[in-house]
Amino acid sequence: MVASVPLSSSAITPPKEQKDRYWPYWLALPVFPFSQRKTLRRQVAGGVWTFDQVIGIYYVHVPIRMTVVALTQTQGLLVYAPVAATAECLQLLQELIVEYGPVKYIILPSVAVEHKVLAGPFARQFPDAEFYVTDQQYSFPLNLPDRTLGLPPWTQILPTSSRTSHVPWQDEFDHEVLTVKPGIGSMYQDVALFHRPSQTLMVCDSLFATTDEPPAILQEPEYVSALLFHARDFPTEIVVDTPEARRKGWRRIVLLFNFFFPLHSANVDLGIQPLLHLNPSDPFGWAGWTPVAWKGSEQELQAFGAYAQNGTPTIYTIVQIILSRGDSGRATQEWVDQVSSWKFERVIPQHLDAPLAIGPQEFAQTYSFIKNGQNIVRYCDDDVAFLRAAEEGPLNFSVYKSRLGTLRGISCGPNGP
Numbered sequence: 001m002v003a004s005v006p007l008s009s010s011a012i013t014p015p016k017e018q019k020d021r022y023w024p025y026w027l028a029l030p031v032f033p034f035s036q037r038k039t040l041r042r043q044v045a046g047g048v049w050t051f052d053q054v055i056g057i058y059y060v061h062v063p064i065r066m067t068v069v070a071l072t073q074t075q076g077l078l079v080y081a082p083v084a085a086t087a088e089c090l091q092l093l094q095e096l097i098v099e100y101g102p103v104k105y106i107i108l109p110s111v112a113v114e115h116k117v118l119a120g121p122f123a124r125q126f127p128d129a130e131f132y133v134t135d136q137q138y139s140f141p142l143n144l145p146d147r148t149l150g151l152p153p154w155t156q157i158l159p160t161s162s163r164t165s166h167v168p169w170q171d172e173f174d175h176e177v178l179t180v181k182p183g184i185g186s187m188y189q190d191v192a193l194f195h196r197p198s199q200t201l202m203v204c205d206s207l208f209a210t211t212d213e214p215p216a217i218l219q220e221p222e223y224v225s226a227l228l229f230h231a232r233d234f235p236t237e238i239v240v241d242t243p244e245a246r247r248k249g250w251r252r253i254v255l256l257f258n259f260f261f262p263l264h265s266a267n268v269d270l271g272i273q274p275l276l277h278l279n280p281s282d283p284f285g286w287a288g289w290t291p292v293a294w295k296g297s298e299q300e301l302q303a304f305g306a307y308a309q310n311g312t313p314t315i316y317t318i319v320q321i322i323l324s325r326g327d328s329g330r331a332t333q334e335w336v337d338q339v340s341s342w343k344f345e346r347v348i349p350q351h352l353d354a355p356l357a358i359g360p361q362e363f364a365q366t367y368s369f370i371k372n373g374q375n376i377v378r379y380c381d382d383d384v385a386f387l388r389a390a391e392e393g394p395l396n397f398s399v400y401k402s403r404l405g406t407l408r409g410i411s412c413g414p415n416g417p
Contacts, residue, residue: 017088018036019087020086020087020088020091021036021037021038021039021086021087021088022035022036022086022087023035023036023037023084023086025084025117025121025150028117028150029113029114029117031055031056031057031114032054032055032056032057032059032061033053033054033055033061033222033223036222037053037054037083037084037086037089038053038054038088038217038220038222038223039051039052039053039083039084039086039088039089039092040052040053040216040217040220041092042216044200044346044348044354044355045198045199045200045346045355046197046198047069047070047072047100047195047197047198048067048068048069048070048195048198048200048348049067049068049069049096050065050066050067050068050348050354050355051065051066051067051068051083051089051092051093052064052065052083052215052216052217053065053066053083053084053089053217054217054218054223055114056226056257058256058286059225059226059229059230059253059284059286060226060230060253060256060257061218061223061226061253062215062218062253062257062351062352063215063217063218063351063352063354064083064114064115064350064351065081065083065348065349065350065351065354066079066080066081066082066083066350067079067080067081067202067348067350068080068093068096069195069198069200070096070100070101071100071101071104071169071172072172072197073171073172074101074104075100075101075102076100076101076102076103076104076105077093077096077097077100077101077102077103077104077105078103078104078105078106078107078169078173079093079103079105079106079107079122079129080107080109080191080193080202080350081107081108081109081110081115081119081202081204081350082106082108082115082118082119082122082123083118083122084118084121084122085118085121085122085125090125102126102128102129103126103129104129104130104168105129105130105131105132105168105169106119106122106123106126106129106130106131106132107132107133107158107191107193108131108132108133108134109134109189109190109191109193109202109203109204109350110134110189110190110191110204110205111134111136111137111138111187111188111189112204112205115204115350116137116150117150119131119133119150119151120150120151120152121150123151123152123155124152127152127154130154130156130168131151131152131154131155131156132155132156132157132158133151133155133156133157133158134157134158134177134179134189134191135157135158135160135177135179135189136179136187136189137151138186138187158175158177158191159177160176160177160179161175161176161177161338162174162175162176163176163338172195172196172197173193173194173195173196174193174194174196174342175191175192175193175194176191176192176335176338176339177189177190177191177192177335178190178191178192178206178331178332178335179331180322180323180325180326180327180331180332181325181326181400182321182322182323182325182326182399182400183325183326183395183398183399183400184398185398186398186399188319188322188323190203190204190205190206191203191204192206192335192339194339194342194344196342199343199344199345199346200344200345200346200347200348200355201339201342201344201346201347201348201363202347202348202350203347203348203349203350204349204350205316205319205349205350205351206315206319206323206349207313207314207315207347207349207363207366208313208314208315208316208349208351208352208353209308209311209312209313209314209349209352209353209356210254210308210311210352210353211308211310211311211353212247212250212251212304212308213247213250214227214246214247214249214250215250215352215353218250219246224241224246225284226249226253227245227246227249227250227253228241228245228246228249228284229249229284230248230249230250230252230253230256231245231246231248231249231252232290233294234290235277235279235282235288235290236288251300251301251304252266252292252294252300254304254307254308254352255300255303255304255307255383256292258307258316258317258379258383259317259379259383259384259386259387260386260387261385261386262303262382262383263382263383263385263386264299264302264303264380264381264382264383264412265294265295265296265299265300265302265303265304265380265383266292266293266294266295266300267292267293267295268291268292268293269291269293270291274289274290274291275289277290299412302380302412303379303380303382303383303412306378306379306380306383306409306410306412307378307379307383309378311353311356312362313347313356313358313362313363313366314366314377314378315366315367315377316351317377317379317384317387317407318387320369320375320377320407321375321387321391321395321399321407322399323367323370324369324370324375324402324404325399325400325401325402326400326402328370328402328403328404329367329369329370329402329404330370332367332370333367333370333371336363336364336367336370337364339360339363340360340361340363340364341360342360343359343360344359344360344363345357345359346358347363369404370404373403373404374404374405374408375402375404375405375406375407375408376408376409377407377408377409377410378409378410379409379410380409380410380411380412381408381409381410381411381412382409382412383409384407384408384409387407388406388407388408391406391407392406
């Protein structure tokens with residue numbers, strides 16, 4: 001065991017790898033890891049691979065994922081939710097191209113900016129591939145044409161369902177587009193893509209899961225400092241790099257990622273007090289700024305346990321707010337019913353853990369709040385208090401009403417949930 005001395009990724013990455021991981025368009029969305037983006041490829045089923053990179057701010061780093069499927073009826077590859085097309089990423093993909101054939105289809109399954117800014121540059125690397133996007137792409141505050149969003153001129157609109165429209169991959173895939181309009185000037189879309197030969201379902205942001213074991217990409221030398229940064233109980237603590245320290249850091253990242261202000265397990269101060277203790281030479285960066293003070297391991301484990309439930313799938317809190325708006329979940333339930341009719345045995349979300357060993361029943365259960373008629377979540381109620389206040393306050397003017405109500409969690413008292 002050694003004390004952690006965080007280094008910048010450029011300090012520990014050889015020059016050749018720095019060049020291969022360079023992402024020139026990082027200013028389009030200037031978040032970590034900025035211009036240096038490592039890619040990890042993993043085979044998760046027969047003919048199915050994930051390509052993981054990292055995205056985040058304030059060391060709240062999570063995986064962002066692309067899924068690649070080898071076509072069985074014809075030679076070639078289908079790419080779902082492209083990531084940054086660095087030289088390293090393209091080389092890892094080229095190894096599959098040599099064995100399985102060219103990239104034939106690329107799908108952007110979301111309107112979310114973190115996926116959209118990567119898809120256009122990726123598609124331009126494969127001008128002979130057919131590039132499909134969901135039909136409600138937009139930008140804020142001005143709704144600009146697709147070309148100004150970086151999408152190439154050969155971009156095609158993805159039909160809303162393979163049941164009602166012809167798509168070139170329907171011999172081995174089914175797909176269904178979820179569209180929800182949560183409020184004025186906003187839109188949410190996700191594409192469920194089912195690969196029948198491998199019994200694999202892909203979704204983008206509509207379902208997540210995790211355990212306390214950090215994802216492999218975050219345990220790479222370039223990125224492990226995020227885990228150790230959040231493992232500290234006070235700014236000057238020297239954290240020993242151990243598996244438990246990494247798990248502790250990951251638990252806290254997940255709570256911050258999902259709740260922003262996880263008030264059951266932490267006190268958050270965005271005011272003056274944390275600024276009085278800034279240290280420009282802090283080895284972790286951010287000048288040692290620590291606006292989060294964790295209350296103790298008991299509350300933290302309780303809050304994380306309520307969220308993760310040993311890897312049981314759930315919905316990102318912001319996404320659940322979105323899905324419950326507009327038609328109060330009716331479109332989402334119709335989408336869930338259709339997707340649940342497919343016979344899949346694993347699900348690959350494009351963030352947090354993957355693959356998830358779940359089938360249609362577990363998938364449908366994740367959205368049971370709609371049929372139950374209440375916007376109830378399994379998390380500690382204190383943890384959703386900030387987002388509920390936002391729903392009842394500032395968001396009240398920008399999102400539609402819902403018969404499901406605002407987010408409500410469970411009571412996490414001293415004896416547990």
